Amino acid sequence: MSKKKLVMIGNGMAGVRTIEDMLKIAPEAFEITIFGNEPHPNYNRIQLSTVLQGDTTVEDIIMNSWEWYRDHDIQLFTNEAIVKIDSEAKQVISDKGRKVEYDELIIATGSSSFILPIPGADKKGVTGFRDIQDCEMMIKTAKEYKRAAVIGGGLLGLEAARGLLNLGMEVDVIHLMPHLMERQLDPTASNMLKEELEAQGMNFIMEKQTTEILGDERVTGLRFSDGKEIAADLVVMAVGIRPNVQVASESGIYVNRGIVVDDYMQTSMPNVYAVGECAEHREMVYGLVAPLYEQGKVLATKLCGVETKPYEGSIVGTGLKVSGVDLFSAGEINDDPKTKSIKVHNEFDGVYKKVIIRDNKISGIVLYGDTKDSSRLFRMLLKKEDVSGMTSVSILESGCCGGGESSDVATMAADEIVCGCNGVTKGTIVEAIQTKDLTSVEEVGSCTNAGRSCGRCKSLISDILAHALGDKYDVAAKKTALCGCTTLSRDEVVAEIKQKGLTSVKEVMNVLGWKQEEGCTKCRPALNYYLGMILQDQYKDDRDSRLVNEKMHANIQKDGTYSVIPRMYGGVTSAQDLKKIAEVAEKYDVPLVKLTGGQRIGLYGVSKEDLPSVWEDLGMQSGYAYGKTLRTVKTCVGAKFCRYGTQDSMGLGIELEKKFERLDTPHKVKMGVSACPRNCAESGIKDFGVVGIDGGWELYVAGNGGTDLRAGDLFATVKTKDEVIELIGAFLQYYRENANYLERTSTWVERVGLDHVKEVLADEQTRKALNDRLDKTLEKYNEPWSETIENKEIKDKYYQKRDVPVLV
Amino acid sequence: MKKTLVTEYQSLPERVGQVFRVDGVEIVLFRLSNGEVRAIENRSPHPKGGTLSEGLVSGEFVYCPVYDLKISLTDGKVQAPDEGQVKIFSVERDNDQVFIVK
Ligand code: SRM
Ligand SMILES: Cc1cc2nc3c(=O)[nH]c(=O)nc-3n(C[C@H](O)[C@H](O)[C@H](O)COP(=O)(O)OP(=O)(O)OC[C@H]3O[C@@H](n4cnc5c(N)ncnc54)[C@H](O)[C@@H]3O)c2cc1C
Ligand code: SF4
Numbered sequence A: 001m002s003k004k005k006l007v008m009i010g011n012g013m014a015g016v017r018t019i020e021d022m023l024k025i026a027p028e029a030f031e032i033t034i035f036g037n038e039p040h041p042n043y044n045r046i047q048l049s050t051v052l053q054g055d056t057t058v059e060d061i062i063m064n065s066w067e068w069y070r071d072h073d074i075q076l077f078t079n080e081a082i083v084k085i086d087s088e089a090k091q092v093i094s095d096k097g098r099k100v101e102y103d104e105l106i107i108a109t110g111s112s113s114f115i116l117p118i119p120g121a122d123k124k125g126v127t128g129f130r131d132i133q134d135c136e137m138m139i140k141t142a143k144e145y146k147r148a149a150v151i152g153g154g155l156l157g158l159e160a161a162r163g164l165l166n167l168g169m170e171v172d173v174i175h176l177m178p179h180l181m182e183r184q185l186d187p188t189a190s191n192m193l194k195e196e197l198e199a200q201g202m203n204f205i206m207e208k209q210t211t212e213i214l215g216d217e218r219v220t221g222l223r224f225s226d227g228k229e230i231a232a233d234l235v236v237m238a239v240g241i242r243p244n245v246q247v248a249s250e251s252g253i254y255v256n257r258g259i260v261v262d263d264y265m266q267t268s269m270p271n272v273y274a275v276g277e278c279a280e281h282r283e284m285v286y287g288l289v290a291p292l293y294e295q296g297k298v299l300a301t302k303l304c305g306v307e308t309k310p311y312e313g314s315i316v317g318t319g320l321k322v323s324g325v326d327l328f329s330a331g332e333i334n335d336d337p338k339t340k341s342i343k344v345h346n347e348f349d350g351v352y353k354k355v356i357i358r359d360n361k362i363s364g365i366v367l368y369g370d371t372k373d374s375s376r377l378f379r380m381l382l383k384k385e386d387v388s389g390m391t392s393v394s395i396l397e398s399g400c401c402g403g404g405e406s407s408d409v410a411t412m413a414a415d416e417i418v419c420g421c422n423g424v425t426k427g428t429i430v431e432a433i434q435t436k437d438l439t440s441v442e443e444v445g446s447c448t449n450a451g452r453s454c455g456r457c458k459s460l461i462s463d464i465l466a467h468a469l470g471d472k473y474d475v476a477a478k479k480t481a482l483c484g485c486t487t488l489s490r491d492e493v494v495a496e497i498k499q500k501g502l503t504s505v506k507e508v509m510n511v512l513g514w515k516q517e518e519g520c521t522k523c524r525p526a527l528n529y530y531l532g533m534i535l536q537d538q539y540k541d542d543r544d545s546r547l548v549n550e551k552m553h554a555n556i557q558k559d560g561t562y563s564v565i566p567r568m569y570g571g572v573t574s575a576q577d578l579k580k581i582a583e584v585a586e587k588y589d590v591p592l593v594k595l596t597g598g599q600r601i602g603l604y605g606v607s608k609e610d611l612p613s614v615w616e617d618l619g620m621q622s623g624y625a626y627g628k629t630l631r632t633v634k635t636c637v638g639a640k641f642c643r644y645g646t647q648d649s650m651g652l653g654i655e656l657e658k659k660f661e662r663l664d665t666p667h668k669v670k671m672g673v674s675a676c677p678r679n680c681a682e683s684g685i686k687d688f689g690v691v692g693i694d695g696g697w698e699l700y701v702a703g704n705g706g707t708d709l710r711a712g713d714l715f716a717t718v719k720t721k722d723e724v725i726e727l728i729g730a731f732l733q734y735y736r737e738n739a740n741y742l743e744r745t746s747t748w749v750e751r752v753g754l755d756h757v758k759e760v761l762a763d764e765q766t767r768k769a770l771n772d773r774l775d776k777t778l779e780k781y782n783e784p785w786s787e788t789i790e791n792k793e794i795k796d797k798y799y800q801k802r803d804v805p806v807l808v
Numbered sequence B: 001m002k003k004t005l006v007t008e009y010q011s012l013p014e015r016v017g018q019v020f021r022v023d024g025v026e027i028v029l030f031r032l033s034n035g036e037v038r039a040i041e042n043r044s045p046h047p048k049g050g051t052l053s054e055g056l057v058s059g060e061f062v063y064c065p066v067y068d069l070k071i072s073l074t075d076g077k078v079q080a081p082d083e084g085q086v087k088i089f090s091v092e093r094d095n096d097q098v099f100i101v102k
């Protein structure tokens, strides 16, 4: 039987989720084609706020990689819009003139930012907040300009404003109504929110209607209906969204505000369906993913020919993804004579809770400052539970001060919703953990979808994992503080550095409230590393936050002397270099000359004052035998001499060492290159071990020959050495960006899983981006020994001992 | 009581120990972030010995570079859970001149 042809217009969150659901039910039933007029594969639009806030990069929010489409035989056309549906010929026509036939057609075109139709709205510097392009434009503008105006004080507007603050702009938020988020919050909660955001630096201009955007080619300001004006270099319109219905309506499909659909998402045209923000169901158009995913599920099931319950509409709950703000709202927000409400307002702790009860059932929830009760209350609201027998105390279990235990996962009912976006209950998650042996939040996400949208529920999922697995739950995945100076974990510190744009060790400790003001030997080197990793070539290394060996560029020994180990790339040397080493050893009376375990020569027992002149006399580069960086690349003689050799192992080893030397890494990194599987360079126990084979190379990763002996895992087999270098670069950078400081690749891979790393690095663009960041970072390094020789200040500061003449 | 002129205040970098040999003893001077100068003997109290001049300085403490002991620069005491005592010297300043008194 030939497959049915399924075409989808729109490559966004609701549409692609529908396809994912279909692939789960009937993976082979359809030949699928998707058109999307953005240049990207499906990404998490919700996380655009965090991209704008600087927490995440565009690559991090891709939900379905290019490979995903390929692996599922989905034909994807990006940057291509459908302009017409021909229902007679059952085909769609794109703006490039492409025609594709369908048996079934899904319209999932989402919506666009509503741009106020006022004079000047087309000027440069005016934008909506909807897609990656908008974000990139704002990030770019923030580099050149100072003043931003956000029109609209709703969810989107406030998230945009927060992002722009992070980008260093001064932000005015203009709102038509007297209260922010007036559709989700009552005046009390709204005022609390406004105070918090003002404290964060937003400026609010309330009850003002914008009537004109000023400027010549580029915006310079705004004018309001009362004639007043303000200056602005960037205007973000966040006044609402408009469903993308044009293609549908022009093709003869019945459209009201959105594309009108029935309870099975069917439009007025046969074999044509609509899902997501472009669809209007029972006069409702939704703008949050939870209901859209419900729609997608019904549609997917129906298209696969399986019996399903109809979609009957949704009640939605919302929050705001702005740090420092905890709020939840659902259902009704204002009282009327027929409602009774429970209200708690603790001004001291900044907590406000209101539960509205109509006909003995919860009909509305507003929580500010403490949202622990939200999922339980929301479930009671959805299930229309009768609360007449309950006391106000038991309805608001966690009370007024956040002291209660209602968020304790042990006491949570199995049918309580954990992930609102994806409608996943605690029961579903626990079952998935038990039947599929899941151990991480990411795995729970890939099996149940929980946590894959706004991410708000991830900490709760982590608690459930911990509860379900007990001691088995990876301790490392749980929060562990960086050191005794702070309660923040590695991830939290890294996120704060990015979000707050922190640029020095001192500033991090200051802003994040370190208990010991100047830190300790655990956090200072770690912070110095994280800053260098995040800021790439922009960061000025803090030498005094490094520990002795890295500070001195030599290994300290137990008597206070040092060892000097120069580079010997790939373990290859020359008679000339050997002579130089011998001369220096003689001249300075070096107590021990030894071949190290890393294929080079070490001079041990050099006194601190002699270091600069020893280096000068050697005239060689530092071998970094002391650093959290690339140590050695061991090689075998290989094809140039060995009868078994298949590849030039020395050549590749030297190239790798020259490319990656000096790079700061979470822990030391060692490499080995052998030219055949006899493996004379011990590539099997290196962080990166390369083994030549006939016609190619094998790359092993995460081997370790030290304390926790571990054989490397085969990561890939490739044809050329350039591919080896590209893969090592990407792997190395991914490790740099994600491992804890002082975590070797071996322990890191054990923790995150090799499959995870493989999956991430499967995407060519991801690899390219990683390599780009790596190359940029590599640009900043100077050779430290010659720097010392040339710089008197460094010499005096670190390498001198002074004799004090004592007068008798 | 003997007062020995050791160095000029200006020549002391912040938070990086400087070693002076006085009467056959190695003394490290630390200029703290608050501007004050402290002097200790350049010898780790760890049974295996080692120097202290390259240690990381945090507030009024230096961390032993070899064994990571946390040592008070005010009284020379090793902080719990470790134990030990480093010899300290009192420091006097007269404008730019730094003296050690012993
Ligand atoms: C010099 C050398 C021994 C030698 O004389 O051959 C050496 C010397 C030290 N090693 Fe090593 N390791 C040396 C090769 C190795 C090797 C073999 C290798 O690289 O092929 C290993 C096992 C392979 C591995 O790391 O996977 C090795 C595993 C360690 C470890 C355990 C690391 C681990 O993750 O388990 C440490 C401890 C640490 O880094 O925390 C260590 C730490 C040290 C330190 C730096 C200890 C310290 O912090 O003071 C030693 C400095 C001695 C000194 O006075 O300078 N050294 N060390 C070797 C230098 C190689 C080079 O040319 O750079
Ligand atoms: C900044 C921001 C923050 C958000 N925060 C949240 C949140 O916290 N919680 C929440 O639940 N929701 C949030 N949302 C809303 C959520 O992202 C949307 O509800 C969801 O993306 C809608 O999915 P969709 O598939 O209907 O539309 P989209 O994801 O917009 O996808 C539609 C796609 O179709 C393409 N398209 C349109 N017309 C055509 C055509 N003719 N031919 C080809 N392609 C076309 C579009 O370019 C687009 O890529 C947020 C949205 C934004 C912008
Ligand atoms: S690994 Fe193979 S090619 Fe290299 S030296 Fe050993 S036997 Fe020869």
Ligand code: FES
Binding pocket: A418, A419, A420, A421, A422, A450, A451, A452, A453, A454, A455, A456, A457, A458
């Ligand atoms: S609640 Fe949004 S992803 Fe779970």
